[in-house]
Each structure stands twice: as structure tokens, then as C-alpha cells.
Amino acid sequence: MLKHLFILIWNKRKQNFLFLSELLVSFLVIFAVFSFLVYYFQNYKKPLGFEYEKVWSIHFTNSVKIKNMDSLSMYYDNLRKTLKSLPQIEKVSFSGANIPYSNNNSTTGLTNNGKKYNRINNYRVENEYKDLWKMKLVEGRWYNEQDITSTYIPMVINESLKEEMFGKGPATGKLIGSLEDKIKWKVIGVTADMKANGDFYPAGPAIYAKVDTSAYRWMRNALIKVSPGADAAFESRLYKLLSGTLKNSNIEITHLTDMRKSKNEATIIPMIIFMIIAGFLMINVALGLFGVLWYNINKRRSEIGLRRAIGAGGKSVSYQLVYESLILATMSLTAGCFFAIQFPLLNVFDIPASVYLTAILLAMIFIYMLVFLCSLYPGKQAAAIHPAIALHEE
Structure with a gap:
């Protein structure tokens, strides 16, 4: 099964290049966001060490x-x-x-x-x-x-x-x-x-x-x-x-108390702006992934119809498209992790390695969930294709 999926991915390598590039950029952006969030959260949990009231x-x-x-x-x-x-x-x-x-x-x-x-x-x-x-x-x-x-x-x-x-x-x-x-x-x-x-x-x-x-x-x-x-x-x-x-x-x-509020706001506000920008980017990426998968289904209607005609079930066709997307995500994340792992190895910004490692893990989970959710509906639509109609259109 995996060998077959890799053959299909390789045969469509030109079409999948954009998909891989989108995921790579998305992973790096999400990695940066989670690095900031994890760093700030770890520091926030530590005791203040003094009392500033009054x-x-x-x-x-x-x-x-x-x-x-x-x-x-x-x-x-x-x-x-x-x-x-x-x-x-x-x-x-x-x-x-x-x-x-x-x-x-x-x-x-x-x-x-x-x-x-x-x-x-x-x-x-x-x-x-x-x-x-x-x-x-x-x-x-x-x-x-x-x-x-x-x-x-x-x-x-x-x-x-x-x-x-x-x-x-x-x-x-x-x-x-x-x-x-x-x-x-x-x-x-x-x-x-x-x-x-x-x-x-x-x-x-x-x-x-x-x-x-x-x-x-x-x-x-x-x-x-x-x-x-x-x-x-x-x-x-x-x-x-x-x-x-x-x-x-x-x-x-x-x-x-006023000085503390101003100091914290100077940290929080830029982070919120960064998260909003990253959020809009993720929405665009999600729409792009959804569109690419939808386009692939329309281009592969004859292939899907043939598979259904020789006995493949709707769930099997749906799972195939989801698995293909997850494999592409894994390939993109492998390249992204290569770049991300350089940050703890080189001690960039003098931040603890645990921050970067946690951010890498969270970014991977986020990308996998994004790809999985974006591929569910197109996979369901592919499973609903009737073999006779698909082959007749071809």
C-alpha cells in the first residue's frame, strides 16, 4: 500500500511541489509562533521573586x-x-x-x-x-x-x-x-x-x-x-x-503596578499581532490545501472510477487520499525539522533547547491536524464518486 502511494506521489511530483512548499513555509511560521509562546509560557510559570504592590x-x-x-x-x-x-x-x-x-x-x-x-x-x-x-x-x-x-x-x-x-x-x-x-x-x-x-x-x-x-x-x-x-x-x-x-x-x-502593566503590554501586543498575521496565513494555507486536494480529485476522477469499478470501497478511496496528504506532510515536515533543529543546536537567541524542541513537536502536530482536516471532505467527496459515471465522463 505504501509503495503504491509513493509511486502515485512520485508520478505527480510536479503537482505536489506546490503542496510541499506551502506546508514547509507553514511549518516554519508555526514553529516561530510556538517558540515564542512556549518561551513566554515557561517564563510566566516561574515565580516573580518579589512583591511590587504598593x-x-x-x-x-x-x-x-x-x-x-x-x-x-x-x-x-x-x-x-x-x-x-x-x-x-x-x-x-x-x-x-x-x-x-x-x-x-x-x-x-x-x-x-x-x-x-x-x-x-x-x-x-x-x-x-x-x-x-x-x-x-x-x-x-x-x-x-x-x-x-x-x-x-x-x-x-x-x-x-x-x-x-x-x-x-x-x-x-x-x-x-x-x-x-x-x-x-x-x-x-x-x-x-x-x-x-x-x-x-x-x-x-x-x-x-x-x-x-x-x-x-x-x-x-x-x-x-x-x-x-x-x-x-x-x-x-x-x-x-x-x-x-x-x-x-x-x-x-x-x-x-502601572510599570508592570506597561512592560507586559509591550511584550503581549506584538505577540498578538504576530499571531493574528500567522492566523491569516494559516487560513490561506488551509484554503490552498483544500483547493489543491479538490483539484486533484477532479483530475483523478477516471482513476478513482476505475478503482471503484474493480472493487475498491468508498472508504478505501477516501483513506488513500488522506494517506497521500499525510505522506506529503511528512516529507515536508522532515525538511522543515532539518531547519528547525538548527536553532537548539546553535543555541540561537540564547533560548533553552527545550523551548525549540517543544515548539517543533507542537508545530508538527498542528500541521498534521491541518492536513488531516483539509483532506477529510475532499476524501469523502472522492468516495462518493460513482464508477459508472466517472468512466462514462472519461
Whole structure:
């Protein structure tokens, strides 16, 4: 049976070439769509790693002209006390510009045992940073006041960086260096990953470096955790207070809930547009497959009539057309899988291989279902052809 089907397919290879090309292009498009969907879904399932509700970001232009480091540190301590004096504010922490859900990035490079690690997210934090976000420690501890007297500079890293550098073993107490290996840090703690780029992206390797006095020269962001009673009226009072405290500064207050929504929308909307375009393409492909199969039936009426005349049943004729379509789909998918498998082998876009492999499997299932459904009705119509009428027309 299979040998006979392959002979029929080979004899009509010119007519089947368009069919194969359509399926190949469709498979590659569906593979791309499923790759995005699987990647985003896998990241979405991972825990967020922090709590963003009731956290506000205060961005201000640093107009402070104080040159003395001690005086500058005292100025920011007074600003912190001023904010904490408000009953609606529970936590205050100054930080770098790359706060969660912002479009700011700060990366650095590190070494461990001579091996270099690049593109590591670098967060500049204070002691209250962890409690403000309610970050979870999976190993070691967070910064405290005793770290000032440490022999080595203390450093907190996240789980992703720990796995890259130290695998499944402990990281606390290990030393890591700068790219030039001139500076050494001692790992004192490991935090759970924070998905700072939105719900659909991984956290990536990160370090949480404690700010020193000199950092206040360029620090222009304050994070505050407010109580549930903080409303728009309080935000207005807070803005007026900051305007009077930070003279000649442009002040912007943003809610992390709004920043998270905007960040996720920036990911979801392009994906929806891509899926709609792919959906229209699949509809056109389905109509094209249906039309090709219908055309083949009309061209093969004499062949079908002859088969029916020598005893072939209607189901047998219908199954033959379905099997032919599935064989053509298999041939096209074989070529498509050859191209698709290159993505996990070459580690394209630095995405886990499991994403591509799952996308290949889902794309194959989708194409098989599409071909099967498109061939059912033409196969049924072929089975209904009466042998005497078909042979008489011929």
C-alpha cells in the first residue's frame, strides 16, 4: 500500500511541489509562533521573586552640589528620614536607575576561577532594598551594618548567577572577581530570581551590590513602600513635600503596578499581532490545501472510477487520499525539522533547547491536524464518486 502511494506521489511530483512548499513555509511560521509562546509560557510559570504592590518609584534630577562625601551622605539620610516620617510610607530605599519594570539596564562582567561571565545585571542597593521588595533568600544573608568592616567586599547574587558560577553547590563564602580580577567580592547571600523585565522574561544572572557614599552623586531614584491607605491625595502631598525638599529638581512618581502593566503590554501586543498575521496565513494555507486536494480529485476522477469499478470501497478511496496528504506532510515536515533543529543546536537567541524542541513537536502536530482536516471532505467527496459515471465522463 505504501509503495503504491509513493509511486502515485512520485508520478505527480510536479503537482505536489506546490503542496510541499506551502506546508514547509507553514511549518516554519508555526514553529516561530510556538517558540515564542512556549518561551513566554515557561517564563510566566516561574515565580516573580518579589512583591511590587504598593511600591512607588520616585525619580528626581540630582541637583545637589555638595562635594564633601560625608555631607552628601548626611543630605540623603535627612531625605530618607523626611520620607519615613510620613505615616503612609513603610520602607524607603535609594537605588540605581535599573529598577524592576523600568527600561534602564546596567550590566557588568565578573570572573570565577579564570572564567569570564558577561552581561550580568548590576543592581545598586541599600540595606532596606530586600525588605521593601520582600525578596526571598535561598542561601546566606543580606547586607547589614557589620559589612563595613569586612576583609572582602560583600556581595549578594541571585540563583541564576549562582547556578552559572557554582552549579548546584553552595555559593556562600566563595570569592568572585572583576573582569580584570583586580577587585574581589565575597558572596554572602543568594536571593531567589527577580523577574525584573516583566512576567514573560527570565530574571537572568544578577548581582546586588551595596551602594557606597560616592554612589549618591549619581543616584536619582528612591523606592518607597506605602501603606494600603496611600491614595492620590497622599501622592499629591508627597510631590509637594519633595518639591520643597529637592530644590530645582524634576520629580516623577510612578507606581510599580502601572510599570508592570506597561512592560507586559509591550511584550503581549506584538505577540498578538504576530499571531493574528500567522492566523491569516494559516487560513490561506488551509484554503490552498483544500483547493489543491479538490483539484486533484477532479483530475483523478477516471482513476478513482476505475478503482471503484474493480472493487475498491468508498472508504478505501477516501483513506488513500488522506494517506497521500499525510505522506506529503511528512516529507515536508522532515525538511522543515532539518531547519528547525538548527536553532537548539546553535543555541540561537540564547533560548533553552527545550523551548525549540517543544515548539517543533507542537508545530508538527498542528500541521498534521491541518492536513488531516483539509483532506477529510475532499476524501469523502472522492468516495462518493460513482464508477459508472466517472468512466462514462472519461
